[in-house]
Amino acid sequence: NPEALxxxxxxxxxxxxxxxAIESKIGEDYILKYPExxxxxxxxxxxxxxxxxxxxxxxxxxxQSGDTVRIIVLDKVDxxxxxxxxxxxxxxxxEQIVFQDISGNKTPSIIVGFSxxxxxxxxMIVYEYKNSNLELEYIRDYSEFAVVDIDMDNVNDxxxxxxxxxxxxxxxxxxxxxxxxxxxxxxxxxxxDVVDYLxxxxxxxxxxxxxxx
Numbered sequence: 001n002p003e004a005l006x007x008x009x010x011x012x013x014x015x016x017x018x019x020x021a022i023e024s025k026i027g028e029d030y031i032l033k034y035p036e037x038x039x040x041x042x043x044x045x046x047x048x049x050x051x052x053x054x055x056x057x058x059x060x061x062x063x064q065s066g067d068t069v070r071i072i073v074l075d076k077v078d079x080x081x082x083x084x085x086x087x088x089x090x091x092x093x094x095e096q097i098v099f100q101d102i103s104g105n106k107t108p109s110i111i112v113g114f115s116x117x118x119x120x121x122x123x124m125i126v127y128e129y130k131n132s133n134l135e136l137e138y139i140r141d142y143s144e145f146a147v148v149d150i151d152m153d154n155v156n157d158x159x160x161x162x163x164x165x166x167x168x169x170x171x172x173x174x175x176x177x178x179x180x181x182x183x184x185x186x187x188x189x190x191x192x193d194v195v196d197y198l199x200x201x202x203x204x205x206x207x208x209x210x211x212x213x
Contacts, residue, residue: 018044018057021074021081026061033060033069036115038096047099049073049129051107056129057081058110060094069094069114071127073134084132090125090139092117100147102126103177104155109137111158113145124160126182138175138182148202150174150210158182159212161190161197168192172212 011019022030032043046055057074069089074081091114098111110127124145126138143163147156151174158175170190175182205211 015044017081018059018074021083022059022061022072025083025086026072030061030063031067033062033094035060035094035096038098038113040097045097047108049099049108049110056084058097060089062092068092071112071134073129073132075132085134087127087134090114090123095122098147100156102147102156102158102182103180109177110134111145111147113142126158137177144197144200146200146202146212148210148212150202150212151176152210157185159200161200163190163194163197165192165195170194 034043035041043061044057044059046057048055049058050056054076056076059072059074060069061072062069069091070086071089072086073084075084076082089112093115095113095115097113099108100111101107102109102111107128110129112125112127114123114125116122122142124138124140124142125136127134128137129135140160141162142160144161146159148159149156150159151157155176159172160175161170161172163170170192172188172190173184174186176185201213203211203213
C-alpha cells in the first residue's frame with residue numbers, strides 16, 4: 001500500500017525551536033496559514049527584515065477556520081527564538097507575501113496580500129518592521145499586484161491592478177514610496193471586459209524600458 005510509505009517531512013532543529021517559541025506565546029490552539037501563491041509558500045518564512053544580518057521568522061496563523069489571519073514575528077536573542085510582535089492581518093487567508101526594498105534604503109518592506117473567505121476580493125498591506133513591531137504603511141484592495149522598478153530609477157515600485165468585471169471598471173496604478181510615505185503616482189485605465197488576470201510579469205520593451213505584461 002503506497003500510503004504506508006507516506007510520512008510528513010521532518011522539522012529541522014531550528015523550525016522545532018520556532019514552533020516551541022510560538023506555542024509558548026499563543027498556546028497550541030492555532031492553525032497555520034500558508035500563502036497561496038508567490039515565491040514564499042511556507043507558513044513560517046525566514047528573512048532578514050531589519051538589516052541585522054540575521055533572519056527573523058515570520059509566521060501566519062489563525063485560531064480556527066475562517067478566523068482573521070494573524071502575523072507573528074520572532075527574533076533570535078542570545079541563541080533563542082523570542083516573539084517580538086503579534087499583529088492582526090486583514091483577511092482569512094494569505095494570498096502572497098513579498099519582501100522588497102521600495103524606499104531605496106536597502107530595508108525590505110513586507111507586502112502581504114490577504115484573501116477573504118468566500119470572496120474574490122483581496123487586500124494588500126505594506127508593513128515595515130521597526131523597533132520590534134510591524135508598522136502598517138499602506139492598505140488597499142487589489143486584484144493583482146507586482147513589485148517592479150517600472151520607471152527605471154533603481155527603486156522598486158508597486159503595480160496594483162483592480163478589476164471589477166460587474167461594473168466594467170478596471171485600472172492599474174503605480175505606488176511609490178517617497179520620504180517615508182507611499183502614494184499613487186500614476187494610473188492607466190484598462191479593458192473593462194476582462195474577467196480575470198491569470199498572471200502578470202515584468203519584462204522589457206524593444207527600446208529597453210521596463211514593462212509589465
